[in-house]
Amino acid sequence: MVKTKGTRFFIFTFLFIPVIHLLVFSYIPILSNIYLSFTNYNGVNPPKWVGLRNYARIFTDPQYLQLFRNCLWYIIVAIPQLIFAFILAIFVNGKFKYINFFKGVLIIPYLLNGVIISTIFIIFFNNSGTLNSILRLLGLGGLAQQWLQNLRLVNPAIASISIWRYYGLNFLMFFGGLQAIPTELYEAASIDGCTKLQEIRYISIPSIVNILFINIILSISGSIQVFEIPYIMMNGANGTATPVIQIQQSAFYENRVGFAAALSIMVFVIVVITVNIQRIFDKRGNVYL
Template sequence: MTPTSSSLRRVPAGAATPQDTPQARRSRRKGSSRGRQALTPWLFLLVPLAFLVTFSYVPIINMIVYSFTDWDGVSPDYAFTGVENYVEIFTRPELFKVFVASLYYLAAAGLQIALALYFATVLSFNTRFRNLFKGILFFPYLINGVAIGFVFLYFFQEGGTFDTVLGLLGVGGEHLWLGDPDLVNFSLAGVSVWRFLGLNFVLFLGGIQSIAPELYEAAELDGAGRWQQFRFIIVPSLRPLIGLTAILAISGCLSVFEIPYIMTGGAGASETFVIQTVKLAFRFNKTGLASAAAVVLLIIILLVTWLQRRLVPEERAVA
């Protein structure tokens, strides 16, 4: 069988083959460009994801594994004990009594959100020295928590700065602000308000400044005052942010640690669940039991957050 003349036909030199036409080249370039564009975000995310997995997910997995063991935190050997640690946690009611202290921080968080919303609203309008006041309100959030603990440790000393200020105001006497079980949680919660007020203030201030100025102008033309603008423009616009700060407040009051640990060490009815967990791990060498307590706290925070989002959806979130 001899080849036909068409099969022996040669393509002239320099002529483009069907696979090498300009349209085919453009198509290949577009395909490779789309491939690079799809790969680029993952290249930027590679390092953050590596840090996230290494320092967040891996420790959480290890904590869950340790919660089923009797590890003391020192010995290289440990034995799996099943759910004994969780049974011990839920059969010892005194381990959950420390959540009473969290109620003080929850009430303080509500006050903190209200104050942050008030200052953000006032300083979003033309107010004298508003930049100075913004810096004053946000500055405490920049200070290290350990330094704040030591500063207020001397501030609340018997006969210290706070008692001196009260004496100048006509309220005499010395008080055990950090030693009296009836006063210690009020003092510690007040410190948390002072420290974290700036964070919520900045969140609310950014939300208020993102509101279109035309809304204020239309409200002023209709005769609305500052209170009406706050009630009908600012608050509805900030509902998602208020819901976010409420979630942060609830999770924060359940996991309070550094301020009470530094100032009182958990003494005088100021012990929190996290302080109790740290003591179980490092003072009593019950790392397995402490890991189980940490898992329980994580589940409680996730459950409370889920309930908050279910009961108060984002579009209806309120303080």
């Protein structure tokens, strides 16, 4: 009996600190944020209950609806990003002499600091930058412009940076999945007269569908939470603000903490819904995230 009580006390002492840490730094802040989202709290005066006013403004004000429309550009560019990463993984799958060096080079953009990436592409999209120089070299100087000042092109231009930054990560995930496929399957398919495209369609894609789905979920949730690059490059100007940028500006520049809390709850809910879509597919096809 003494041994049982001692064991329980020993387990309790080990669990106590992590549980307290989880409550103080996770659950209590989330509950506090939910409460503040129903108030007009400005960070100084006591919060006053305003009900659903903050949420109503998010859904009815075109200015805030545009924040979520801006995120669609990041979701759109994720499509060619994933396609390019998959094609590249298929191309180098198998015996490739310098594969380790190749993987190291591809992952570099993902490892770079956001400030460095932003600086690179501010120069790239500048009027006298790399993109316009290439266009002029190809005789397409009429297309050269201030890309970050064009209200129609600034969002797709900034979103396209994600292709360069994340395709290496997607490539490594696809490549790892392809490497796990038994070579006997390809050998049997080759004996049966399957073409390379048929092998990709009937062996490669079905074998890495889990990884493909995970990449899609990560791309969508990441697009909703995008902050770093558009904030550093434009500070939300020229219609480039995203929900997270607006949360930061509302809370720390406009002293509208209650509204910022409501917007953060909306982002949280969208991300949770996106991730839970994976749970549905998990029951159908054992897709793990």
